[in-house]
Amino acid sequence: MSFEERNTFTAILTDLLVIGLFVWQLTSRTQLGAFDGPDGFTHWAQLVLVMIGVSILASIGLTILITIAFRLFTGKATPPHLVDERDHLIRLRGTQVALLLASAVFVAALIALALGCSLFLTLNLMLAAFAVGTIGGSLTRFVLQRGWV
Amino acid sequence: MATQVTNTIRRLRFDADEMTQADLAARVGVTRQTIIAIEAGKYSLSLELAFRIADAFGKPLEQVFTYQRP
Numbered sequence: 001m002s003f004e005e006r007n008t009f010t011a012i013l014t015d016l017l018v019i020g021l022f023v024w025q026l027t028s029r030t031q032l033g034a035f036d037g038p039d040g041f042t043h044w045a046q047l048v049l050v051m052i053g054v055s056i057l058a059s060i061g062l063t064i065l066i067t068i069a070f071r072l073f074t075g076k077a078t079p080p081h082l083v084d085e086r087d088h089l090i091r092l093r094g095t096q097v098a099l100l101l102a103s104a105v106f107v108a109a110l111i112a113l114a115l116g117c118s119l120f121l122t123l124n125l126m127l128a129a130f131a132v133g134t135i136g137g138s139l140t141r142f143v144l145q146r147g148w149v
Numbered sequence: 150m151a152t153q154v155t156n157t158i159r160r161l162r163f164d165a166d167e168m169t170q171a172d173l174a175a176r177v178g179v180t181r182q183t184i185i186a187i188e189a190g191k192y193s194l195s196l197e198l199a200f201r202i203a204d205a206f207g208k209p210l211e212q213v214f215t216y217q218r219p
Contacts, residue, residue, distance in 0.1 A: 002180045084179035085195050086186060147186050 001070070003080060004087045005145045008094075010059070010066050011138045017062070018055040019131045025051065026124065035120060044123065090144045098137025105129035152193035153217045159188050161206045161213065177201040 001009070025047060029035065035044050070076070109125035143149055162168040170188070174181045177198065186192035187202075194202075203213045 002182050004180075005182070080180075082178075082180055084183050085198060086179070086183040086192055145182065147182070147189065147191055 002082070002087075002145070004083055004090070005142070006066065006070060008138055008141045008145060010063050012135070012142060013066070014055065014059045014062050015131070015135045015138055017058055018051065019135065021054060021058075022051050022127070022131070040120070041123070044120070048127065087145075090141050093144055094137040094141035097140040098133040100133075101136040102129045102133025105132050152190055153219055154193065154214050155190060155217055156187065156214050158184070158202065158213065161208065165206060173202070173205060176205045 029043075029047065034047075035041070106126060106129040109122050109129060112125060113119070113122040158173070162170070162173060170184045171181045174184045177184075178201070179198065183192065183194075187194055199210060199214055203210045206213060
């Protein structure tokens with residue numbers, strides 16, 4: 001596993017963890033009525049900001065854990081910090097897929113709003129656009145790095 | 150990322166005292182995964198990297214890479 005592959009693997013795990021936390025927090029707090037009333041959107045924005053902080057910390061923590069796991073399983077300190085031309089091309093493809101997916105879900109959110117869905121659902125869909133784009137981009141990178149396509 | 154360019158890298162590695170993919174990767178400054186992808190015809194490499202690989206074997210470019218007309 002190369003340096004870039006390990007980074008992508010870490011990103012996928014972090015994305016899944018953070019998206020899972022987001023979904024869990026949003027659904028549980030919605031059921032409790034935390035986003036009802038005039039301050040609902042304020043609470044929603046505060047939760048999203050807190051979760052962004054959590055995602056940064058989770059990313060750092062998982063990177064450390066995976067570095068330790070890599071050392072335990074392979075006996076090597078870390079893969080060589082080498083990023084070559086193929087890695088750059090794969091990053092570009094991943095970014096293209098991420099932007100495409102995020103844009104598609106963003107437009108879906110706008111269509112939902114235009115069709116009369118609530119602003120709260122639209123905001124959550126816009127948040128989902130970033131989540132779908134991020135995970136889609138990471139998975140694309142991993143598939144290309146492993147040479148499965 | 151598949152390519153119309155075929156190559157003889159695998160045979161050249163074998164002829165060069167069974168040079169490993171990791172050895173070649175280190176010589177030309179790329180990852181082993183990139184060498185694997187090039188050998189399998191799954192990656193269209195840059196002209197500069199093609200020259201570096203040919204140079205690593207001490208061969209002219211055309212003895213390492215061949216363009217296959219589609």
